[in-house]
Amino acid sequence: MMPRRFFKFASFGLWGIFKTTILVLSVLVLGACGRQVPRQDFVVAMESFAPNLDPRFPTDAYAAKVQGLIFNGLLKFDDNLMLVPDLADSYQMLSDRRMRFKLKKGVVFHNGKALTSADVVYTLKTLMDPKTKSQLYSTFNRIAELEAPDDQTVEIELNEPFVPFLTALTVGIIPADSDKKGGLVSEYPIGTGPFAFVEMRKDQWIRLRANPQYFGGAPEIASLKIQTIRDDTTRVLQMLHGEVDLVQNGIPLVMAAWLKGQQGLKMESNTGINYVYMGFNLKDPILQDPQVREAIALGIDRNALIAARLKGLARPASGLLSPDNGFYDGNVQVYPYDKEMAKHLLDQAGYPDPDGAGPKPRFTMSLKTSNKRDRVAMARAISRELNEIGIQVEVQPFEWGTFFRDIRTGNFQTFTSTWVGVTDPDMYYNAFDSDMVPPKGANRGYFSNAEIDDLLETARIEVDVQKRKKLYAKVQKILAQELPYVSLWYEDNVVFLQKDVQGYQLRPDASLIGLARTRKTLSPSPETIGMEGTH
Numbered sequence: 001m002m003p004r005r006f007f008k009f010a011s012f013g014l015w016g017i018f019k020t021t022i023l024v025l026s027v028l029v030l031g032a033c034g035r036q037v038p039r040q041d042f043v044v045a046m047e048s049f050a051p052n053l054d055p056r057f058p059t060d061a062y063a064a065k066v067q068g069l070i071f072n073g074l075l076k077f078d079d080n081l082m083l084v085p086d087l088a089d090s091y092q093m094l095s096d097r098r099m100r101f102k103l104k105k106g107v108v109f110h111n112g113k114a115l116t117s118a119d120v121v122y123t124l125k126t127l128m129d130p131k132t133k134s135q136l137y138s139t140f141n142r143i144a145e146l147e148a149p150d151d152q153t154v155e156i157e158l159n160e161p162f163v164p165f166l167t168a169l170t171v172g173i174i175p176a177d178s179d180k181k182g183g184l185v186s187e188y189p190i191g192t193g194p195f196a197f198v199e200m201r202k203d204q205w206i207r208l209r210a211n212p213q214y215f216g217g218a219p220e221i222a223s224l225k226i227q228t229i230r231d232d233t234t235r236v237l238q239m240l241h242g243e244v245d246l247v248q249n250g251i252p253l254v255m256a257a258w259l260k261g262q263q264g265l266k267m268e269s270n271t272g273i274n275y276v277y278m279g280f281n282l283k284d285p286i287l288q289d290p291q292v293r294e295a296i297a298l299g300i301d302r303n304a305l306i307a308a309r310l311k312g313l314a315r316p317a318s319g320l321l322s323p324d325n326g327f328y329d330g331n332v333q334v335y336p337y338d339k340e341m342a343k344h345l346l347d348q349a350g351y352p353d354p355d356g357a358g359p360k361p362r363f364t365m366s367l368k369t370s371n372k373r374d375r376v377a378m379a380r381a382i383s384r385e386l387n388e389i390g391i392q393v394e395v396q397p398f399e400w401g402t403f404f405r406d407i408r409t410g411n412f413q414t415f416t417s418t419w420v421g422v423t424d425p426d427m428y429y430n431a432f433d434s435d436m437v438p439p440k441g442a443n444r445g446y447f448s449n450a451e452i453d454d455l456l457e458t459a460r461i462e463v464d465v466q467k468r469k470k471l472y473a474k475v476q477k478i479l480a481q482e483l484p485y486v487s488l489w490y491e492d493n494v495v496f497l498q499k500d501v502q503g504y505q506l507r508p509d510a511s512l513i514g515l516a517r518t519r520k521t522l523s524p525s526p527e528t529i530g531m532e533g534t535h
Helices: 004-035 061-070 117-128 232-240 251-261 291-297 302-307 338-347 373-387 400-408 427-432 450-459 465-482 513-517 526-532
Strands: 042-046 074-075 082-085 088-091 098-103 143-150 154-160 195-201 203-211 222-227 246-248 265-280 314-316 363-370 389-400 416-417 484-499
Touching: 061 203, 061 450, 061 513, 098 117, 117 154, 117 338, 143 222, 154 265, 154 314, 195 450, 232 251, 232 373, 251 265, 251 314, 251 373, 251 484, 291 338, 302 373, 363 373, 363 400, 373 389, 373 416, 373 513, 389 400, 427 450, 427 465, 450 465
Parallel strands: 042 222, 042 246, 363 389, 363 416
Antiparallel strands: 074 082, 088 098, 098 154, 143 154, 195 203, 203 222, 246 484, 265 416, 265 484, 314 484
């Protein structure tokens, strides 16, 4: 059993090795590259490639970030995460089921075609069609009537009241002829957003250009390149050498304090809503036992991990919704670190320690994670902590695509992941209703609770805000007791930028839309930037 003081020393040692690797490689890279040739692109580095740019098919957070730069919906979330008009100039609730939208005038797509109500109707009709096979079908099939009285007006009537529907109308609108010319929206997307698609090289980069006709004002960034850089070390080196302008939530936090001290770079952060958790496969005979899940929750020292691995840039979590959300209820059961109680619960569950303080485990389980360096390090830190209560954890890191496929198909025992940008409490339905197991929804752990189902389905049609809050308060209490997830923390949003980058604004949902208001001043010499990274 590993003493806690050794864990702290080991964490420091890993960071020392990582830092030394960065410094050595930076010298080698700078020596090989010499003076950098000036580039035209503003480069944003992301850890994974956006797999689908068609807004009708929400796949993962990486795709959503890029789609948000290309497309607009009828509505959007503003910087305070409040729903406001986007392509709509205004909207009116005619009843609890019928709504009318007036479109902004003068909006044009990237191909020069004027936006009309026909484009909105076309987009929503494809989402109503089961043949489209969109994950949004279960929402848009609630439309009973969809009409366009004129070019600037859209009226929608639902077959029953459905409160989350307005949130769904943030989906990007595509031109009415998008699917009629044999082209794939995912490969050549056309929207109305601040940036227009130019080209991409699969699994490497996506290039966008500023939309001079954007109704929100043309961006100052003329050419934007979303570069996929999967390796943490390479991402840091390219920031140091001035080859990348901005990285958001893509630098291991264990090195944040060091990196922000490098001349030529700056770091900004604010509280975020990204929710990090450990998920369980509740078909697993061991994890079906709630006492085992509670023991695991008690066996993880969140505060120590936040301090050591995240450098304090996170807040302990109690559930899917962050305290910034109006539906958050913090009056739920929480699980402070209690190693002895965790051991006691495992004993009660029928998993006694076979050799006391000896090396033999009570049982062994696997923990899947993405292969990002910081995610793997965190998973191994969790593994060490659970080892102290007698659970042997085999950490299994995978490339993001493989990892996400395994999670969606139930090919896991436990995993760690992050829900990004959760704003509407209806996400509880997608993640925990028993009818939403994959491929239909995101109940990937096969959680089933009849009371939760009733509460979530009632909340979807309850138009009274206060009554809806009470329903979700009950949901949060039950889930905190049942533990289909172990809540870990809400990560702060952290962005690293070159010092000549100005005007970028972090948002709680980690959107990249701040790039539409970002500019660059005169850049310092790439050689100067790089050499500062070697000290």
